[in-house]
Amino acid sequence: MVRRGVDMSGAADATAGVARRQLARDLSKLARASVAESLHLLRDNCVRPARRIGFTGPPGAGKSTLIGRLAKARAARGESIAIIAIDPSSPTTSGALLGDRVRMDAVLADTDVFIRSLPSGWSADGLSDNLADVLAAVEADGFAEILLETVGVGQVENGARALVDTLVLTMGPHSGDQIQAMKAGVLETADIVVVNKCDLPGAERVAQDIGNVLERNRANGRRVAPVVLTRANDEASIAQLSAEIDAHTAWRAAHVDAAHADELRKRFHVRSLLTRRVAELIDTLPADARTASVAELYACIAKQIGGSG
Ligand SMILES: Nc1nc2c(ncn2[C@@H]2O[C@H](COP(=O)(O)OP(=O)(O)O)[C@@H](O)[C@H]2O)c(=O)[nH]1
Ligand SMILES: [Mg+2]
Incomplete structure (x- = not known):
């Protein structure tokens, strides 16, 4: 299933289009596949790993918007990027999600970024039950980077943690109560914490409170996640988040045993x-x-x- 150079003209463009439609079909199949079907679709196990970046956080924090802007900025470097968004399968939010997707498509219209939304199914934790299969299939398709969106603050981080290299927790400016309510340790599992919508009042205060909680990691001899203030319309803040992701990738290469991480996955x-x-x-x-x-x-x-x- 390996694809694509950057040449997106003429015949290459058409071939890439066919490959992508095939991948989209495979992912739809995998999202609701039985275990036997998943195992059949996942035969290819010698693949170059993609950089996997997960975004989690409460609904409305701005994850989709942020991922769209970030993907645009990072795609400009010439790497192939896929976005996988896990939709909470609630009929009451489907309208909002559609609007979300339309906005993301508009931002990425002139790029080569692949986007797929998948339902979370019956899974209670905001992850799709078949998410590990889906990510493996996207990886096998040769993408350099996968941006994964999931909803949740709490349990979901544990699942997402094993499946991604960098976990970005995205909060809004009104997250004070959520920070209090977060189970001990959830904040500390994030590699980067984003306080989005910093154009609105309260963001700096939330960022400060989070920074204070994260200092506990230093006391425990662990890495302290940076807190980044972002605003969707501010390119400089998106670039700063992108740079923090690269910094974490470099930190990981120096400090994390890749074979062990692969085994855990x-x-x-x-x-x-x-x-x-x-x-x-x-x-x-x-x-x-x-x-x-x-x-x-x-x-x-x-x-x-x-x-x-
Ligand atoms: N004021 C403000 N609104 C934002 C910002 N980023 C996103 N939003 C809005 O917040 C709402 C939720 O954003 P969305 O990306 O769908 O959040 P998600 O549920 O976390 O994916 C949308 O109406 C966005 O337009 C921001 O930086 N500032
Ligand atoms: Mg979203």
Whole structure:
């Protein structure tokens, strides 16, 4: 599935267009694939890893807007970029999400950036159940960088953490209460914290409060995440965020054991496949299951897992 140089003219343009439509179809399939289908689609395992940057934070903080601007700025360097946005599958927000997407498309109209939105399905944590598969497929397609948008402050960071290299937590200027309510440690898992909408009052105060919490990392001998104030219409602030992402990539290259990180990612991927497989099997328990004991049901599922390898 490897693609594309920067030549986007004529025949190359048409070929790239075909490849992208194929990738879009593959991702739609993967987003709702069974475990067996996922394993079939994921045969290609010798790929050059993409730089994976995750954006998480509460709805409305400005993640989509920011990712659009950032992708435009970073695409200008000539690297191929894909955006994967996980939509919370709530009918009440779908209108807003569509508007979101239209704005993002407009910003990226004259670029080569690939964008795909995927539903979060039944997953409770704001991630798509099949997200690990989706990211692996985008990576196998040869992109240099993947920007991932997920909703959430809390649990979601744990899942996203294993799947991305750099985790950017995006907050708005009215996030004071959210900072108080955040579970201990969530803020500290971020590699970069963004306080967006700094054109609105309150942003500097929020940034200061976050900075104070993050100082705990220094006391624990860990890296202290930078806090970046951004505003969608301010190119300099977008460039500053982009530079912090590059700085974290460089820090990671010097301090993180790549083989260990790769192993953790694989473990997370296998665990998510197994979780889905168990759910599939529980959904298809035979009708006489109601008379069986919990131990018998467990043995029945475990036996099928053992036989599905
Ligand atoms: N005032 C202001 N509004 C912004 C800024 N960035 C985004 N917004 C607006 O905030 C709203 C939510 O943005 P969106 O990107 O959809 O947030 P998401 O839910 O985190 O993806 C939209 O109406 C944006 O136009 C900013 O820097 N300043
Ligand atoms: Mg969004």
